[in-house]
Amino acid sequence: MYLIFDTETTGLPKKWNAPITDTDNWPRCIQIAWQLHDAMGNLVDQQDYLVRPEGFNIPYDAEKIHGISTALAEKNGVPLSEVLEKFNEAMAKTKFIVGQNVGFDLNIMGAEFHRMGVENPLQELPVLDTCTEETALLCQIPGGRGGKFKLPTLTELHEYLFNEPFSEAHNATADVEATTRCFLELIRRKHYPTEKLDVQPDYFENFSEANPQEIRLIGLKHINLKKTSKKIADALWEKDTGGVSQEEIKENIKTLEDAQFVHLHNHSQFSVLQSTINIKDLIRSTAENKMPAVALTDHANMMGAFHFVKEVKAHNKSIEEKNAIAVAHGEEPTGQEIKPIIGCEFFVCENHANKNVKDYGYQIVLLAKNKKGYQNLCKMSSIAYTDGFYYVPRIDKEVIKKYKEDIIVLTGNLYGEVPGKILNVGENQAEEALLWWKQEFGDDLYIEMMRHGQEDEDRVNQVLLEFAKKHDVKLVASNNTYYCAKADADAHDILLCVKDGEKQATPIGRGRGYRYGLPNQEYYFKSADEMKELFKDVPEAILNVQEIVDKIEAFDLARDVLLPKFDIPEEFKVAEDEVDAGKRGENAYLHHITYEGAKQRYAEITPEIEERIDFELQTIENSGYPGYFLIVEDFIREARNMDVSVGPGRGSAAGSVVAYCLKITNIDPLKYDLLFERFLNPDRISMPDIDIDFDDEGRGRVMDYVIKKYGANQVAQIITYGTMAAKSSIRDTARVLDLPLGDADRIAKLVPTMSKLAKIFGVEESELKKRFRSEELEKVNQLLNIAEGDDLEAQTLKMARVLEGSLRNTGIHACGVIITPSDITNFVPVATAKDSDLYVTQFDNSVVESAGLLKMDFLGLKTLTLIKDTVKIVRAKHGIELVPDDFPLDDEKTYELFQRGDTVGIFQYESPGMQKHMKNLRPTVFDDLIAMNALYRPGPMEYIPDFITRKNGMAEITYDLPDMEEFLKETYGITVYQEQVMLLSQKLAGFSKGEADVLRKAMGKKIFSVLQKMKPKFLEGGAANGHPEGVLEKIWKDWEAFASYAFNKSHSTCYAYIAYQTAYLKAHYPAEYMAAVLSNNMNDIKQVTFFMEECKRMGLDVLGPDVNESYYKFAVNKDGAVRFGMGAVKGVGRSAVETIVENRKKDGPYKSVFDMAKRIDLRASNKKAFENLAVAGGFDSFGTTHRAQYFHDDGDGITFLEKVIKYGAKFQENENSSQVSLFGDASEVQIPEPTVPPCEEWGTMEKLRREKEVVGIYISGHPLDDFKTEINAFCNASVSCASELENYVNRELSFAGVITDVQHRISKNGKGWALFTVEDYTDTFEFRIFGEEYLKYRHFLMINSFVYVKVFVREGWMNRDTGKKETLDCNSIASCYCKRSWKLMQKN
């Protein structure tokens, strides 16, 4: 007997592997059907029942599947006990339980039996499933797990067996009938082994005899449950409707007339790839709709919070101004200020720490009532990311309980707990959930009602309405907004596809072959009227919004920076500080260490120095940030102790004598007239900001120190938001829309680099002309043309425009570190990042400081590493300990280097333009270098010629007033620095230090309102000092024009100082310096080539790698030649180099390649490393063997090098096993060395080519080097031109190169022709030569011959393959040549 059965349920279980005793987990059975067949497949019995739901209801999502509504089940169902009894009877008769995917039904029924406490044999009976690996093998539907076939659904199995689909899945009776048919057919086809069926071997034969034909349906009549349910529902509906009458609605509309609506459920781009709204748009939409407030509720993160509040504040300010103007004009103020509401939509799961179960939880919207509430949101968001992240950032109810203060809860969308449970689990469970939230939040819980026009929502809303009435919870209307305008729905849909890597053409839905998407286009920022219209039958939902808004008080997130407490020595502590949080102790300590430092820095502390220090300390005290200096001083001191190079300073901080005394900076401000007030304005309290450069290798160690000192929970890195750029948004959109890759690429390439689509579209043509260069403009116009069409490309561009700028991913800011006074989550929401153990702030670099966080920039400066490396090499080679900070600033040789313009590789001075200026300027003092560094940038660049002529005495140096000479002398009368403006304003017009700084800022940023205010003061002050007004007027005008170009002298001095150090090293230790430069650019082949050129120009030898001399980095050998670093050879890892160098140091240089193979660690240095070293010439110093031999095999397929490695490995193995020879003494095991096979040497070109392959450049020299002069003198083109011949039609080109490949061929009609490849410094090109020309020139076509080619480019025949029309004509060379010279002569 076989019992085939199937059930329909209230849904799916939460956990599939829960035991049947876990009755909460398993859904309820609402329909069961079975058929009992005897062994020969004859129907014995069949029954089916609807089960009457007792104490639960059927959720809508389940009803959608099987069509059984609660009403239907209640009307037609029988009590569960009765059903179980009947089922038990059927089971008593059977031998097997059969079903499709029957495990689920077994569990459902098992749980039901368990609930009722009825004994049953269900779990003991043997099971035959029709959905197994075996049936999967039969159906062969691809796409299963692990590359297997997919398990077939009932329909699929049916279709396979009977070649007809079976349509009415999900009605238990029909399913059972179909399952039975399939099952019996499977037996008939002998797909079950006899053992499994526990039958005699002749069973199948008997069965086939009994059923000679394909099994047929038994022909039951099925009730269409959906239709039946609908009938009942319709009947009920009629009874229910008429609840809200026309009159009531009219009245409602009237009450709503004055009500204001506010959107409380909005997503911004910070809900990564889920919303197209950016913060500005959100606020603009709010303002346009004249709403008094707006909320931001991103998915689990608070990244947008600060920007949001800031933007709202800016908006309010402009509105305030506008209103004030309106009032002043006697008009009604029209602007509406906006109240920002910060919220967050959390994923609330069972247990956020459980990372074994994939539980996304329910989405709940929390809103902050005030700042305290905001902080709680931050805490929760931080927990979600740091502890609860499992696919999504999650929290749980325990977390909410802990941080529920000052928080308002909305029940959320359909994925919220209450609506979600109504839809999927059952009303009772939903009610329970609601009661939990009510118990926790009381009046601060609101039931959120949404109407996006979806049936499921309407169903839920009915229940929600009931709940609201029953439990006295207020309703609130909301719209889940993901985009601003309805028109953006499509773009938003594309964004979702980008997120999931889907195509838009894929239908929306669940499961395989479907994708996620919003069900309709209603998720936009609706106007208040639209919302009122939607909720006209429940006016309180709209009215309650105001109540929420009133509960919320607006607050600001900007605050002063909080410093971590710095531990000062006991004797400086002041008891009062504890009481009023004062800084007396810190100030005293700072005073102390400053003067301690001053004693070391200055031979004598003159009254001027003392005055300056005291003034600075006073300003620092006033600013309230003495701790900042202590913190910085601390880690810089520590960095130096750890042998990390610290830059001499950076930015305006170099103007502080205190910083100089504390050794934070290394430039004496008094010596260079650097101003403290440029750094900290004494009249305005502001936060000091000291940026520090470290060598880029040591930077990490300093960061580690800071983390250790302040504790990992007080230190965080800063997030960076990765946004979709123009090109990537085009490419992404194209992929989603299925635009071919090539087209997408073509369009993307039309966008000028570093430009944005927003800058191209919607802009006047004249504006475009201004913005772009002519060739860019052409591309831009093409883009505009494409966008105007109505094909897929136009569509792509249109959508890409909307998506551009969307947040795509997050990263870490490379050098910023946040330090907070206590646990960081008290101050800012944090997250974690992939490649960092530290927390990462959710606020980005642009706002962290405004949010009150202390930010330290640890910048890595490669040049510092470079200096350090050079010092190291010099120490190793000459035994001289160089101290860069002690280099004399009047070193003749260094200035000569600058005068020659030999500044390649010199920090900040290496550009060709700078070289030219250096040659003309011929700097002789350090001040010249500072000035040039300040002048060489866009803007002030035009003053350089004037500066040069004045310096060299070719132009007169004049001053508007003799008083100005004091400060302008060093720059030959030209105002170069902001400091000069500041000093002059003080001297000429008696400005205070603070005013001077304000003036500087206003000039630099062209703030004309401030300048207008200051001008009379300047003229007055100047006149008081007896200066003629006309001259003052002129000075002011000059300043206005030029001062925005003036540069920060503090910074310029610091960087000129670093540059001077590098130049000093280059002048005195050229080889060592260049080795360091090369090492530091080792990863960039182009740079290496460039610097190698410079080495050659300087007359330095650069030698290829050599295992007996090279290190990982570039080095200098005893003859003063630069030795190539083995680390720069491709395929040679650091470990390989380490073992080579180590063993060389230990036991002296390697005598041969065998010697080396014997000694080094062969695990660290693999075959590839050996090969590439050989190719690069690393073994050349072994003398007798040439490179080709290493790769020669003696016909046995094993190269010599492989033999060597094997030999080495064997040798080491034997040595380790310490075999003792039979004759005692000789522990040296004798293995014969492989013989070096004789073979032909590689040609120069071959050698160089291979060499280039592994090191990226020709080290031993470029083959064309010998012909440089010829090439310069006689070539007007290069090989690269050959690939763009269309530009050279009817022109004659001459170029030189090496022939690297030749193939002589014979054409069909017996004429010879050839393919040959020409290579020059940069390019290679394959040419073809035919006919007469071939015969004429073929003797030149030899590999490695250097040729000089003159060609005349003529439009030729149409090439069928490429459509190109050019051909090279070597014939007409001579005549053309003459013509060209003739033309030149005419010109002369």
Place this chain on the structure above:
Amino acid sequence: MLLQEVMETYAKKLTIKLNIDELKEKGISELKDTLISHKGDHALNFVVYEMEEQIKVNLLSRKQKVQISSELLTELTEKEVHYKLN
């Protein structure tokens, strides 16, 4: 044609450009030495120019001839003498 033969075949005339402001006795005699040490039978021209008023004078050397070679040109480049071929 082979690159090695280019210089011989195509080099016809060497024109040396001199800025009048930079004409110094020492420089000239050095230049003379260089040219003498590369005697040959290629034509030698001078162009002397003046930047301010943009005047230039072409001067043909009738007696002095040079052998244009890679070495000569390199030497000239090192001395920062501007030259033109043909």
